[in-house]
Amino acid sequence: MEALLALIIGVLTACGVYLALRGRTFPVVLGLTFLSYAVNLFLFAMGRLAIGRPPIITEAAAAYIDPLPQALVLTAIVIGFAMTAFVIMLALKARAELGSDHVDGRE
Amino acid sequence: MNAHLAIAPVLLPLLAGIVLLLMRHVDLRVRRVLSVAAVVMEIGLSLALVTAVADGDILVYALGNWPAPYGIVLVADRLSAWLMLTTALLALFALLYALRGIDASGRHFHVFFQLQLFGLAGAFLTGDLFNLFVFFEVLLLASYGLLLHGGGRLRTRAGLHYVVLNLTGSTLFLFAVGTLYGVLGTLNMADLARQVAAAPAENVPLVRAAGLLLFGVFALKAALMPLHLWLPAAYAQASAPVAALFAIMTKVGAYSILRVDTLIFGDGAGSLAGLLTPWLLPLALATLAIGTLGAVASRGLRAQVAYLVVASAGSLLTAFGLASAEGIAAGLYYLPHTTFAAAAAFLIADAIAARRGELADRLDPGPTLPGNRVLGGLFFVIAVAIAGLPPLSGFWGKFLLLRAALDHAWLAGVMATVLVAGLLTLIALARSGSLLFYRSHGHAPTSAGNGALLAELAPIAGLLLLVGALTVAAGPAVGYVEATASQLLQPYQYIHAVLKGG
Numbered sequence: 042m043e044a045l046l047a048l049i050i051g052v053l054t055a056c057g058v059y060l061a062l063r064g065r066t067f068p069v070v071l072g073l074t075f076l077s078y079a080v081n082l083f084l085f086a087m088g089r090l091a092i093g094r095p096p097i098i099t100e101a102a103a104a105y106i107d108p109l110p111q112a113l114v115l116t117a118i119v120i121g122f123a124m125t126a127f128v129i130m131l132a133l134k135a136r137a138e139l140g141s142d143h144v145d146g147r148e
Numbered sequence: 149m150n151a152h153l154a155i156a157p158v159l160l161p162l163l164a165g166i167v168l169l170l171m172r173h174v175d176l177r178v179r180r181v182l183s184v185a186a187v188v189m190e191i192g193l194s195l196a197l198v199t200a201v202a203d204g205d206i207l208v209y210a211l212g213n214w215p216a217p218y219g220i221v222l223v224a225d226r227l228s229a230w231l232m233l234t235t236a237l238l239a240l241f242a243l244l245y246a247l248r249g250i251d252a253s254g255r256h257f258h259v260f261f262q263l264q265l266f267g268l269a270g271a272f273l274t275g276d277l278f279n280l281f282v283f284f285e286v287l288l289l290a291s292y293g294l295l296l297h298g299g300g301r302l303r304t305r306a307g308l309h310y311v312v313l314n315l316t317g318s319t320l321f322l323f324a325v326g327t328l329y330g331v332l333g334t335l336n337m338a339d340l341a342r343q344v345a346a347a348p349a350e351n352v353p354l355v356r357a358a359g360l361l362l363f364g365v366f367a368l369k370a371a372l373m374p375l376h377l378w379l380p381a382a383y384a385q386a387s388a389p390v391a392a393l394f395a396i397m398t399k400v401g402a403y404s405i406l407r408v409d410t411l412i413f414g415d416g417a418g419s420l421a422g423l424l425t426p427w428l429l430p431l432a433l434a435t436l437a438i439g440t441l442g443a444v445a446s447r448g449l450r451a452q453v454a455y456l457v458v459a460s461a462g463s464l465l466t467a468f469g470l471a472s473a474e475g476i477a478a479g480l481y482y483l484p485h486t487t488f489a490a491a492a493a494f495l496i497a498d499a500i501a502a503r504r505g506e507l508a509d510r511l512d513p514g515p516t517l518p519g520n521r522v523l524g525g526l527f528f529v530i531a532v533a534i535a536g537l538p539p540l541s542g543f544w545g546k547f548l549l550l551r552a553a554l555d556h557a558w559l560a561g562v563m564a565t566v567l568v569a570g571l572l573t574l575i576a577l578a579r580s581g582s583l584l585f586y587r588s589h590g591h592a593p594t595s596a597g598n599g600a601l602l603a604e605l606a607p608i609a610g611l612l613l614l615v616g617a618l619t620v621a622a623g624p625a626v627g628y629v630e631a632t633a634s635q636l637l638q639p640y641q642y643i644h645a646v647l648k649g650g
Contacts, residue, residue: 061316066308073315080322087330110329113278117322120285124318127292128311135308138301144312146305 042090046082053079065142066132073128077121084114153200154209154224157193157232158269160186165262172256180247183258187240190265194233201229202628204635206645208275216275216646217339223275223646226632227480231272231403234484235396237614238491239265245495245607246389253387254297264290264393271400275646277328277335280404281321284369288314291397294390295382306385313368313378321365327358338646341412341639344420352419359413359423363405370401371461373435380442383454388498391450392491398461399483406468406476410636411643422471429469429558433565436462440569444576449497449509452580453490456534459569460486466562467549474552476633481626482545485618489533489542492611496527499604500584511580513587519601524585526608531577533615536570541618546570548626 053075060072088110096108132142139146164186168179200207207224210216224232243261251257267287274280296307329335331354332343347355368375379398383391405424413423439459446452464486467479501509503517517523529540536542546566553562618625635641 061312069312073312073319076316076319080319080326083323084326084329087326110326113325113329116278116282120282120318123289124285124315127289128315131292131296131304131308131311135304138299138304144308146301 043086046086046090050079050082050086053082064144066135066144067142069144070125070128070132074121074125077117077125081114081117081121084110084117086110150200150207152209153193153197154207154222154273155211157190157197157236158222158266158273160190160193161262161265161269165259165266168262169256169259172259176252179258180251183261184240184243184247186262187236187243187265190269191233191236191240194229194236197224197229198233198628200224201226202631204631204641206642208646208648217334217336220279221275221336221646222273223338223642224273225642225645226628226635227403227407228272230480230628230632231399231483232269234399234487235265235268235272237484238396238487238611239393241607241610241614242389242392242491242495244610245392245498245604246387248604250298250387250389254299256293257297260290260293260297261393263287264294266290268396268400272403275337277325277337277340281318281325284321284400285318287397287400288318291394294393295386297390298387300385303385306381310378310382317365317368320361324358324361324365327354327361331355331358336646337407337411338643341414341416341643342647344412344417347418347420349419355420356423359408359420360427362408363424363427366401366404366408367431368401369398370405370465371398371435371458372401372431372465373438373462376435376438376458376461379458380451380454383457383494384448384450388495391454391494395457395487395490395494398457399464399487402461402464402468402479402483405465406479406636409468409471410476411639414637414639416639425469425471428465428471429562432462432465432469433561434462435459436466436565436569438462440572440576444572446576447511449500449511449580449584450494451509452511452576453493453497456493456573457490459573460490460534463546463549463566463569466566467552470552470556470562472552472556473630473633473637474548475556476636477626477629478545478548478552480629480632481541481548481618481622485533485541485545485615488611488614488618489530492526492530492608492615493534495608495611496523496530496605499523499608500527511583513583513589515590516588517585520585520588522601522605524581526605526612527581527585529612530608531574531581533612535574535577537574539619541615541622544619544622544626 057072057075060068088107091106094104094106095102096106136142209222211220267283267290270283292311331351371379409424413420415421436459439455439462442455443452464479467475497509504514507514533540533542536546553559
């Protein structure tokens with residue numbers, strides 16, 4: 042499971058970096074989104090991977106999973122949403138004002 | 149009151165921002181009064197904070213009364229209080245300049261302004277690495293709004309670059325934070341310092357990677373070479389009061405580098421002690437050189453000032469990079485000086501550009517400016533302050549920096565770079581000044597009345613008075629920053645204050 046998750050994070054990051062380095066705003070926004078997905082999964086994995094363990098103390102549970110990374114991921118997701126919405130609006134504004142969707146405003 | 153002093157400067161701008169947002173349909177004059185009143189109260193709180201920590205106390209505020217390292221803490225020590233005071237004073241004059249109409253050229257200026265202060269205060273006062281990330285995001289979101297305030301093609305383009313770069317930086321920050329949590333199991337900075345010192349050998353490379361990743365992110369914020377390229381475009385395109393407020397933004401990066409370097413990777417960190425030391429000084433000197441060369445080569449006054457901000461970040465981090473108490477003290481004395489001087493320079497560049505019609509801030513000979521004596525006099529004083537000539541505080545900052553470098557292995561490099569950069573800054577500003585004020589002919593197409601001129605220049609004069617105050621009160625100020633430096637180099641005080649229960 043660790044290898045699979047590491048592979049997913051790696052592929053997402055590689056795609057994100059490649060797209061973020063493109064010249065047009067749409068791939069750049071997609072690239073930033075991929076990067077934020079990768080980092081969310083990465084943060085989640087930092088609490089160690091386990092199945093069927095509760096994050097909250099109960100009388101029945103024999104073992105627990107660290108709840109803190111889940112809280113961190115939640116915060117990061119919320120911030121990521123806001124930032125993605127903002128950067129999309131900004132890209133649209135730039136497209137309208139500069140007359141081109143190139144990140145430098147010209148071909 | 150004292151118990152809540154550490155959180156009050158964070159809450160006040162947040163509340164002011166929310167109230168201003170709710171009052172968005174109320175008359176602009178009411179909102180202006182409210183915004184200025186909030187900043188004045190923020191100055192009062194910062195002064196109270198400086199007084200409270202001046203004798204070495206470290207105020208710790210545990211949110212929800214959960215003890216560290218399980219709860220989130222706000223920590224105010226001498227360093228945090230010093231930066232809070234600088235921020236609040238700067239904000240007042242930037243805001244006063246904006247009241248002349250710039251705040252009405254777009255929506256929600258005052259809301260963004262207060263939220264920017266909220267983010268800055270939080271970043272300076274938080275004792276938790278993840279909350280540092282959150283406050284970075286708060287101040288960045290507010291800065292996006294402020295940077296784009298007023299609109300315009302060039303501003304939108306500069307804003308797009310700035311936003312994309314900072315979003316990438318935030319992602320890297322999260323990777324670093326995640327790695328540190330995964331390896332060390334904590335994000336409280338005092339607890340991190342303890343855990344780094346006790347890290348087993350097999351974890352050291354991971355912690356080193358995370359630490360250097362953090363350094364990269366902070367270097368992006370501080371505009372350290374080669375991550376400085378975003379700054380000149382963004383700052384030169386921002387409206388004047390926003391650019392003036394942004395003079396503190398590179399200092400947030402410098403603050404974070406200093407905090408992480410002394411607290412987490414300080415002398416007590418075992419094999420990871422001095423993690424950033426081999427990188428900081430060479431990069432800072434290169435930043436100083438590049439920033440100065442950019443200022444010499446600039447074809448516009450605002451771009452020139454923006455490059456001088458890069459150079460000042462270089463000087464500041466050179467001082468921190470000396471990694472001695474004297475060096476840190478020199479940097480901390482230089483920090484408010486360079487912040488106020490750069491902000492004044494952005495404001496005067498705007499006042500000059502507004503009087504030159506189509507030429508704006510381009511460095512070409514133009515018409516004689518209305519009120520050129522007053523403008524020229526102020527420009528001269530600002531240039532003296534930025535170039536670090538006596539008698540203003542820039543000179544004392546550079547003097548302290550060079551004195552701190554005397555017994556450093558890199559003495560020759562530091563001396564040569566700082567002195568040559570000072571000379572080139574002087575040449576660049578003298579050339580701009582003579583071009584703008586002496587090689588002029590004819591009269592400007594528009595002439596503003598003298599009353600408007602005085603109202604416009606009052607905030608600039610106010611910033612210069614702060615520089616003057618820093619010069620006159622150099623004794624107590626240097627005493628305070630030396631105490632700050634010695635407090636920073638004894639991180640166990642901070643750790644003990646935060647983790648007193650554990």
